[in-house]
Amino acid sequence: MESSGTPNPIASPDPQSPGADAAVPEVATASKAATPDLSNGTLPANQALWQNSLGWQPSETEQAKLQALYQGIIEGNTKLNLTRLTEPTEFWEKHLWDSLRALRPWLLDELALGKAEQTPKIIDIGTGGGFPGIPAAIVFPQAQVTLLDSTRKKMVFLQQLVSEMQLPNVRTVTERAEASGQQEQHRGKYDLALIRAVGPATVCAEYCLPMVRYGGMAVLYRGQWSVEEAEALTEAVHLLGAEVTEVEAFETPLSQGTRHCIYIKKIAGTPDMFPRPVGVPVQSPLP
Numbered sequence: 001m002e003s004s005g006t007p008n009p010i011a012s013p014d015p016q017s018p019g020a021d022a023a024v025p026e027v028a029t030a031s032k033a034a035t036p037d038l039s040n041g042t043l044p045a046n047q048a049l050w051q052n053s054l055g056w057q058p059s060e061t062e063q064a065k066l067q068a069l070y071q072g073i074i075e076g077n078t079k080l081n082l083t084r085l086t087e088p089t090e091f092w093e094k095h096l097w098d099s100l101r102a103l104r105p106w107l108l109d110e111l112a113l114g115k116a117e118q119t120p121k122i123i124d125i126g127t128g129g130g131f132p133g134i135p136a137a138i139v140f141p142q143a144q145v146t147l148l149d150s151t152r153k154k155m156v157f158l159q160q161l162v163s164e165m166q167l168p169n170v171r172t173v174t175e176r177a178e179a180s181g182q183q184e185q186h187r188g189k190y191d192l193a194l195i196r197a198v199g200p201a202t203v204c205a206e207y208c209l210p211m212v213r214y215g216g217m218a219v220l221y222r223g224q225w226s227v228e229e230a231e232a233l234t235e236a237v238h239l240l241g242a243e244v245t246e247v248e249a250f251e252t253p254l255s256q257g258t259r260h261c262i263y264i265k266k267i268a269g270t271p272d273m274f275p276r277p278v279g280v281p282v283q284s285p286l287p
């Protein structure tokens, strides 16, 4: 296991979207006067970059879906504050590559995505503009992907977008993670929980782990990663019935941004008291 970096309580791949205080649903009505019209922009293919960094590259069909996602998000950005990363290369690196890099063990079949003979279930908690959940749904069409966020406008938009993109394996849920984690239809139901730029690591763990099945995994997408964060997370996941199995440090391939992926495995049941009521995980973070 590796850990490095300086203290940084909030890791956000999109510096304008720290998300740590997203307990209050945002009003998604940004003025778009300043947003350039990039709706005809074409994403770079970057096949060699995919191959060299992940040992994987998207098929033509997947590339077309990623392009459709880009165009859909740029269009949605005219009404909703989905992302500030609108330039094609930046979008490719900081949304698409970043979303999929953490999924490398499953892309390369090093880890099984779900239980044999069952549809794998993935949940993206605090999905915002659909990251990392929609790229995951594109590359794992055999999985059912749930996009969860408390901001209704974003979820209405994403439901429409995934329908236009013909991604029948995606569903959206508008809810707080603290509420979903206590509901029968979500608790212990997912093979894989993903969470990027939603808050401090221990808060993310409390949002994710109650919804992961025994033997399933959670992936925390982080920027910098400190020894203090690592120690707090180790204690927190223990309380939640899980263990950190790996911390992977790497850089993004174009701008060399610092990233860490924290892989957590559910090895026991999560006590009923977790997740605690809405707002409590942020106000009184574990451990």
Ligand code: SAM
Residues within 6 Å of the ligand: 013, 014, 017, 018, 019, 020, 021, 022, 023, 025, 026, 125, 126, 127, 128, 129, 130, 131, 132, 148, 149, 150, 151, 154, 175, 176, 177, 178, 195, 196, 197, 198
């Ligand atoms: N994951 C996306 C990404 O990396 O681009 C979006 C990150 S955005 C900064 C944080 C999102 O988390 C917001 O859309 C917010 O509404 C959502 N969020 C924050 N706390 C939440 C909670 N307790 N339950 C559900 N969604 C939450």
